Amino acid sequence: MRQGRLPFIVGFLAIPVILYAVFVIGPYIQAFQIALTEWNGYKAPEFIGLQNFRDLFEDEAFTSALKHHLWILITLPLATLVIALFFSFLLNVGGGSGKNGTMTGVRFSGFYKVVFFLPQVLAIAILGVLFQSVYRPTESGMINGLLGKVGIAPVQFLNDPKIALWSIIGVVVWQSVGFYVVLFSAGMSSIPKDVFEAAALDGAGRFTLFFRVTLPLLWDTLQVGWIYLGIAAFDMFAIVQVLSVDQGGPDNSTTVVALEIYRQVFRYSELGYASAMGVVLFFMTLTFAALTLRVTRRERIEY
Amino acid sequence: MTEISGLDRRDVLKRIGLVAVAAPGLSVLSACATGGSDDTKGGDVSSSGDAKNPFGVDAAKPLNVVIFKGGLGDDYATQVHEPMYAKAYPGVKIKHEGIVEIGKALQPRFSSGTDIPDVVANAGTDLMDTGALAEAGHLQDLTALWDAPSLDDPAKKIRDAVLAGAPEAGLVAGKPFLMAYVSSTYGLWYDSELFKSKGWTPPKTFDEFKTLAETIKSEGITPFAYAGKNASYYAYWMILISAAKIGGNQVLIDIDNLKDGAWTSPAVEQAAAAWAEINTKYSDKSFEGLIHTEVQTQQNQGKIAFYPSGSWLENEQAASTPKTFKYGLAPTPSVTASDALPYEAIRVAAGEYYFVSAKGQNPSGGLEYFRQMLSKEGAKGFTEKSGSLTIVQGAAEGLTLSPGLSSVFAAQQAAGNNIVTTSLFENWYKELETELRRQTNNLMYGRSDAKKFCAAMQKAADKAKKDAGADLQTRTA
Numbered sequence: 152m153r154q155g156r157l158p159f160i161v162g163f164l165a166i167p168v169i170l171y172a173v174f175v176i177g178p179y180i181q182a183f184q185i186a187l188t189e190w191n192g193y194k195a196p197e198f199i200g201l202q203n204f205r206d207l208f209e210d211e212a213f214t215s216a217l218k219h220h221l222w223i224l225i226t227l228p229l230a231t232l233v234i235a236l237f238f239s240f241l242l243n244v245g246g247g248s249g250k251n252g253t254m255t256g257v258r259f260s261g262f263y264k265v266v267f268f269l270p271q272v273l274a275i276a277i278l279g280v281l282f283q284s285v286y287r288p289t290e291s292g293m294i295n296g297l298l299g300k301v302g303i304a305p306v307q308f309l310n311d312p313k314i315a316l317w318s319i320i321g322v323v324v325w326q327s328v329g330f331y332v333v334l335f336s337a338g339m340s341s342i343p344k345d346v347f348e349a350a351a352l353d354g355a356g357r358f359t360l361f362f363r364v365t366l367p368l369l370w371d372t373l374q375v376g377w378i379y380l381g382i383a384a385f386d387m388f389a390i391v392q393v394l395s396v397d398q399g400g401p402d403n404s405t406t407v408v409a410l411e412i413y414r415q416v417f418r419y420s421e422l423g424y425a426s427a428m429g430v431v432l433f434f435m436t437l438t439f440a441a442l443t444l445r446v447t448r449r450e451r452i453e454y
Numbered sequence: 455m456t457e458i459s460g461l462d463r464r465d466v467l468k469r470i471g472l473v474a475v476a477a478p479g480l481s482v483l484s485a486c487a488t489g490g491s492d493d494t495k496g497g498d499v500s501s502s503g504d505a506k507n508p509f510g511v512d513a514a515k516p517l518n519v520v521i522f523k524g525g526l527g528d529d530y531a532t533q534v535h536e537p538m539y540a541k542a543y544p545g546v547k548i549k550h551e552g553i554v555e556i557g558k559a560l561q562p563r564f565s566s567g568t569d570i571p572d573v574v575a576n577a578g579t580d581l582m583d584t585g586a587l588a589e590a591g592h593l594q595d596l597t598a599l600w601d602a603p604s605l606d607d608p609a610k611k612i613r614d615a616v617l618a619g620a621p622e623a624g625l626v627a628g629k630p631f632l633m634a635y636v637s638s639t640y641g642l643w644y645d646s647e648l649f650k651s652k653g654w655t656p657p658k659t660f661d662e663f664k665t666l667a668e669t670i671k672s673e674g675i676t677p678f679a680y681a682g683k684n685a686s687y688y689a690y691w692m693i694l695i696s697a698a699k700i701g702g703n704q705v706l707i708d709i710d711n712l713k714d715g716a717w718t719s720p721a722v723e724q725a726a727a728a729w730a731e732i733n734t735k736y737s738d739k740s741f742e743g744l745i746h747t748e749v750q751t752q753q754n755q756g757k758i759a760f761y762p763s764g765s766w767l768e769n770e771q772a773a774s775t776p777k778t779f780k781y782g783l784a785p786t787p788s789v790t791a792s793d794a795l796p797y798e799a800i801r802v803a804a805g806e807y808y809f810v811s812a813k814g815q816n817p818s819g820g821l822e823y824f825r826q827m828l829s830k831e832g833a834k835g836f837t838e839k840s841g842s843l844t845i846v847q848g849a850a851e852g853l854t855l856s857p858g859l860s861s862v863f864a865a866q867q868a869a870g871n872n873i874v875t876t877s878l879f880e881n882w883y884k885e886l887e888t889e890l891r892r893q894t895n896n897l898m899y900g901r902s903d904a905k906k907f908c909a910a911m912q913k914a915a916d917k918a919k920k921d922a923g924a925d926l927q928t929r930t931a
Contacts, residue, residue, distance in 0.1 A: 191586035193564055288740035310682070310742040312901070396683045396742055402896050417557065418884045420583035 179433070186426040192416075196423060203427035212399070213428065216408045219316055220385060223407075224439070226317075228380035230324045232373065235331030238267060240361055242332065243339045244347060264336065267329040279393030282322050286394075309396055312404035319394055319405055323387065331376050338372035339365060374447045378440055385436050388413065408432050499818045500598050505608035508825070509598065509818035516547035517819040518570075520560065522577040525770065526636075526806070526840040528552035531575075534835030538826045539819075546819075555580040564592055570811045572820040576632075577806055584626050584807065585882065589925075593631035594810035594817045596621070596824070600630060605829035612828050619931070620845040623804040623876060627927055633824055634804035635836075637843045638764040639783065639862045640691055640874075641800055642678075646782030646857065648756060656760075656784030658797045660728050663787045667736040670759045678732050678760045681749040682742030682895045687880070687887075689729065690894040692762045695786050695801050695874050696725035702794035703875040710879045711928050712919040717911040726897055727904035728789045734900045742899050754779055768858030769841035781858035783865050800869040803876035804845045875931075879918075882927045889914040 186203055190196035207213050242260040257263075273281070285293045286308035295305040308318040342365070350364050366373075388409035391399060398414075399406030408428055415425035499509055519536065521528040528550075536548050551571070553559045557580040563569050564587065576582055587593055600613040600621045613621055617637055624632030644656065654670070657663035667677035680689045698706045701721030708716035716722075741749060751774050753761045761767070768781045775781075788797045808827075810820030826832050833849030836842070843850055843859065855863065880887045893910045896902035902910070919926065 191583065191589065192561060193583075193586045193590035193592065286743075288743045289738075305740060307739055307743070310739060310899070397686055397891055397895055398684075400892055400895060401682070401742065401899070402892060402901060414888065417580065418888065420586045420884075 182426045182429050182433075185423055186430045188423040189421075190423040191420040192422050193420075199423070203424050204431070206424065207427055207431065210411075212403050212406055212414075213408070213411050215403050216399075216406045216411050219405065219407055220435070222316065223320060223384040223387060224381060226320055227323060227327075227384045228377050230320075231327045231331060231380055232376055234324070235328050235335055235376070236366075236369075236373075238263075238328070239332045239335035239339060240365060243336055244357075244360060244365065264333065267332045269329065270326045271329045273326070275389040276393055278322060278326060279390065282394060286318055309394065310401060312400075312402045315395065315401060316405045319387075319390060322394065323383070323390060327380065327383070334376060335369060335372060338369045342368045370447075374443070377447070378443050381439050381443060382436055385409075385432060385439070499594065499821055505603040507822070508602040509821045511543055511819050511822045512816075513543040513546045515816045515819055516549060517572050517816050517823060518549045518551070518814070519573045519823065520551045520553055520556070520571040520575065522556055522575040522581075523552035523554050524578045525766070526842060530836045530839040534839060535823065535827050535832055538829075538832055538835075539823050542822075542826065554578060557582045564590070564811075567813065570814040572811055572814040572816045573808065573823050574811065575806070575808050581807075583884075584632060584809065585925075585927075587809075588626040588629070588631050592811055592813055593626065593629075594812040594820060596624065596630045596633060596810070596821070599633070599821045599824050599828075602821070602825055605825060605831075612825065615847055616828065616845040617802065617804060617847060619873070619875070620804040622929065622931065623878070624807065625878070625927075625929060626882075627925070632807045632809050633827075634807055635827060635844055636804065636806035637802060637845045638766060638805050639800060639802050639865060640695060640764045641762075641786060641865065642692075642760045642784045643753075643763055643767055643858075644760050644782050644784060645753070645756065646780045646861070647778055648759075649782070654759075656782075657787045659788045659791075660732075663732060664736075667732065667759075671736060675756065676738060676752075676758045677736040678762075679737045679741045679749050679752070679758045680733075680762055680898075681744050681746040682899065683745045685746040685749075686891040686894045686898075688746070688762045689733070689898050690890050691764075691801070691877075692786055693722075693725050693729050693894070694877055696728060696789055697722045698801075698874045699786065699793050699795040699799055700724055700789050706875050706877055707929060707931070709915070710877060710882070712879070712883075712915050712922070712926065714916075715912065717915055718908045722911075723904045723908050724789055726907045730897050730900075730904060730907075733898040737898075739899050742895060750774075760784075765858065765862050766842060768856055772841075781856075781861065783858065783861045785865060785869070795872050795874065798865075798868045798870070799872035799874055800865050801874040801876065802866060802869075805876075806842075878927070878929060883918040883922070885921070886914050886918040 185196065187198060187200060188196035189199050189203075242256040242263060244256065270278075287293070287295060288305055288307045288310055290296050290299040290305060292305070294308070298304075298306065306314075309315050346364060346368070347360065350360055355363065386409055387407045391405050391407050391410055392413070395405040399410045409432070412425045412428045412432070415421040415428065517539065519531060521531045532550055532552075536550060540546055540548060551559075556574070556576055556578055560571065560574065561582060563571070564582075570592075574582075576584065584593065601611055604610045604612050604615040606615065620634060620637075621630050623634040624630050626632060642656065649655065652673070654666060657666050670677040680686070682689075694706060694709070697719075698721075701719060705716070705719060705721045708719070709722075747770075749758065750761065750763075750767065750771050752758050754771060754775050756779075765783070768775070771781075785798055785800045808824065810817055810824065814820065827836070828846055830846060830849045833844040833846035834853065836844055837850055837853060841856075843862070850859075890911060893902065893907050893914075896910075897904065897907040
């Protein structure tokens with residue numbers, strides 16, 4: 152048996168590993184190399200050392216994109232996780248003790264779960280079209296139509312540089328919440344019911360139950376959610392591309408790094424410079440994930 | 455320019471993947487993605503002056519034609535130009551490809567040097583950067599083409615059979631590498647039937663514009679609008695045309711040459727101020743969030759009076775234009791009483807670029823294909839199939855023209871030699887162009903003013919000049 156194992160493992164892993172190396176690892180490594188060159192995609196690249204990276208930090212569009220990521224990184228996970236936690240608590244535990252003393256969710260929670268999850272299955276392009284109508288800056292827009300009925304002038308959701316980014320973050324929060332509701336619900340159902348019952352018997356209210364019992368026991372799931380959303384915060388490309396005015400506008404107020412990479416490649420033919428942006432993005436994402444894992448590390452609770 | 459399309463998610467992912475994954479990834483397989491030779495010398499093709507076959511085309515050599523399959527379709531190639539070429543050189547094999555995403559399909563072919571097409575219609579949102587192609591020596595110099603005898607009159611050079619300035623519209627790094635085939639006329643578009651019924655006439659000065667705009671506004675119609683979301687360049691065209699009318703074409707030539715202080719010249723500032731006033735007072739800020747077709751449809755519904763655009767507009771809107779709506783074209787109003795060009799002056803520009811590959815299998819065949827396109831028969835067929843006029847003079851004779859195209863003719867007649875030149879920096883310096891879109895929206899929606907607009911653009915132009923270094927492009931006329 153023993154000697155048969157190696158060929159068996161190699162046989163199974165060889166193809167995926169090779170594919171991964173060729174199509175993922177290889178390009179990553181080459182992106183580092185291209186980042187040190189000036190290359191328009193047609194002519195042979197010219198080595199220019201770290202010049203691209205020096206230029207990056209004088210690039211107004213790029214630095215404002217970085218600033219936007221910082222805001223998104225703070226608000227997107229926070230808003231999504233808080234809302235998702237709240238909903239999943241209500242759906243699973245919020246109903247109080249049921250007939251047999253077990254914890255139940257609020258009424259119709261099964262139906263709500265489906266409703267919450269629905270936005271998750273929509274493609275970003277559809278989301279873009281949908282919110283184009285929701286945010287439409289005239290009275291024919293969904294929100295502005297309602298505001299118009301109570302006499303409020305149309306809000307320029309995507310046209311006002313002060314609120315455009317927040318409007319777009321709002322769409323992503325709306326879309327993501329459902330997934331985390333399901334994720335947290337799964338996490339909560341894996342917490343033994345007797346823990347809740349014991350706490351309830353000791354006189355813990357819903358508030359205490361949530362903060363003293365649910366949250367600590369859900370920590371691992373929460374951490375995963377935070378990292379996922381953090382990485383999503385470094386992307387945002389598609390939604391900005393379809394929804395924002397003038398691609399990343401108005402006045403660069405919604406641009407993100409991926410959009411700047413896209414522009415450098417497909418509008419300016421600056422493949423070396425774009426790769427430099429990609430390298431910066433790579434390190435930012437990596438640093439974020441490592442930091443989050445380290446900062447949120449806690450003793451694992453065994454049931 | 456006539457084709458603005460959105461991206462779906464898969465597309466977006468594919469494109470972004472191309473940066474980090476695909477482009478370099480290919481190299482692991484093919485050893486060198488960043489390859490491509492440094493040889494910048496293309497094949498030399500000269501014109502022998504022989505009116506039948508000036509470029510010495512060999513009918514045994516196949517011709518590979520790639521046409522952008524967008525707003526103009528590709529019927530004009532498969533049903534008009536390619537049959538003409540095949541008829542002139544019996545037995546020739548033509549390989550036709552109608553492609554939507556030109557860059558994605560062709561960039562790898564040019565980069566690797568294999569399967570390079572001979573004739574390319576480089577257009578659409580995914581067009582290739584011709585500056586980069588020229589640098590790598592992929593573009594065939596078209597001097598021989600422009601000097602070759604015209605198919606219609608062997609005594610005439612092709613250069614003299616097309617609109618004045620058309621060959622120059624295809625200059626890249628000072629060389630005629632591109633053929634701009636379609637002629638577009640720019641100005642303010644309105645519904646001539648609506649204007650007739652209301653007794654309105656297009657304004658000749660900005661003062662008249664403002665007076666008329668008050669009247670239009672009082673009727674509940676938006677006097678002027680453009681789509682800020684994806685077509686802010688329609689607005690900057692108006693600013694640039696007005697700047698040229700105030701200070702003469704030299705203003706635009708200086709801007710293209712990235713001359714110091716070109717953007718801060720009084721003509722540009724006056725033009726910017728005039729248009730900013732119209733848009734902030736007589737439009738609505740909600741238009742910044744709409745795309746061009748939404749605004750154009752609103753005009754078709756009689757909600758907008760004037761819309762800035764080019765002569766493809768009528769064709770683009772054909773499906774949503776009611777029968778009672780008749781497009782009319784008005785020149786941009788004069789800004790000052792001492793404008794260098796008269797009110798009638800209008801921008802007629804050659805656009806929609808085609809090129810022949812210097813490193814393809816059949817550059818002389820490519821040039822001959824262009825010569826067929828530039829005959830009256832080829833141009834007339836193009837107008838019939840695509841609804842757009844070409845740079846070929848007199849080619850539309852005998853065609854029944856739509857209301858919009860007839861008003862284009864009338865406007866061109868009235869303009870005579872007062873033609874506002876086209877701006878080449880839009881294609882030469884894409885980064886500068888992107889900044890102009892941003893600053894145009896800032897100006898037109900009241901976040902900035904003419905002075906700040908000019909200062910911001912001058913800063914961007916200075917940066918473009920620094921970035922270009924030795925690759926600075928110039929034009930004299």
